[in-house]
Amino acid sequence: MPRAERERQMIEVAEAVFAEHGYAAASMDEIAERVGVSKPMLYEYFHSKEGLLLACIAGSRAELRQVTEEAVVNATSAEDALSRGLLAFFVYIRERRQAWSLLRHEMALIGTSAADEIEAVRRQQTDLIAKVMAGYFEEGSPLRVEALAEIVVGACERLAIWCEQHNEVTPERATDYAMAALWVGLRERTG
Structure with a gap:
């Protein structure tokens, strides 16, 4: 199996094990067994359990960036x-x-380094929102635009956590809830 494909497979399995057991309780032995590789091979690819976690988070961050950027293009x-x-x-x-x-x-x-990587995900989304919204906002403070983007990210993160407890809330419905709360304040800033 090509290295890139094997690495992707390891990351997918590790993501599942981390999600099931939590990072602290997840075992490299279980991940290796599920992937069908040796534990030393995991260490060869990622150097440590934390390195594997960072690879998982980095992959998720890249995917999230891609889907949100593509969504706002048109x-x-x-x-x-x-x-x-x-x-x-x-x-x-x-x-x-x-x-x-x-x-x-x-x-x-x-x-851990993972905390920094997770904050980088938030920063990525804040920067994307600020960049997109700056094109629509009237002339104003870049600091204000950044603050508004931070509010959007924080509100949506909490709403997403709430949605986990309410499986009946579809992505469309969650979007409606967020827009109803957020757009009122943002609308006044657009030209």
């Missing part, structure tokens, strides 16, 4: 861009529950 207004981006986010967390589980369990990871 937006016709600030409201349309926000709605499309939010829907892409909520669809991502619904379809990629294991990846989302890794991204949201940062409290167990404080003090």
Whole structure:
């Protein structure tokens, strides 16, 4: 099997094991067994359990960035861009529950490189929202645009966690809830 494909397979299995057991309780032995490789091979590819976790988070971060960027490409207004981006986010967390589980369990990871990587995911989404929205906002403070983007990310992160407890809430419905709360304040800032 080509190295890139084997690496992808290891990451997928590790993501499942981390989501099932939590990072601390997950075992490299179980991951290796599920993948069908030796434990030393996992270490050869990722150097440590934390290195494997970082690879999982980095992969999720890249996927999330791609789906949200693609979602807003053909937006016709600030409201349309926000709605499309939010829907892409909520669809991502619904379809990629294991990846989302890794991204949201940062409290167990404080003090590790993974905490920095998770914060980088938030920063990535904030930067994307600020960049997209800056094109629609009236002239104003870049600091204000960044603050508004941070509010969107924080609100959506909490809503996504709530959605996990309410499986009946579809991505479309979650987007409607978020838009109803967020767009009122953002609408006043657009030209």
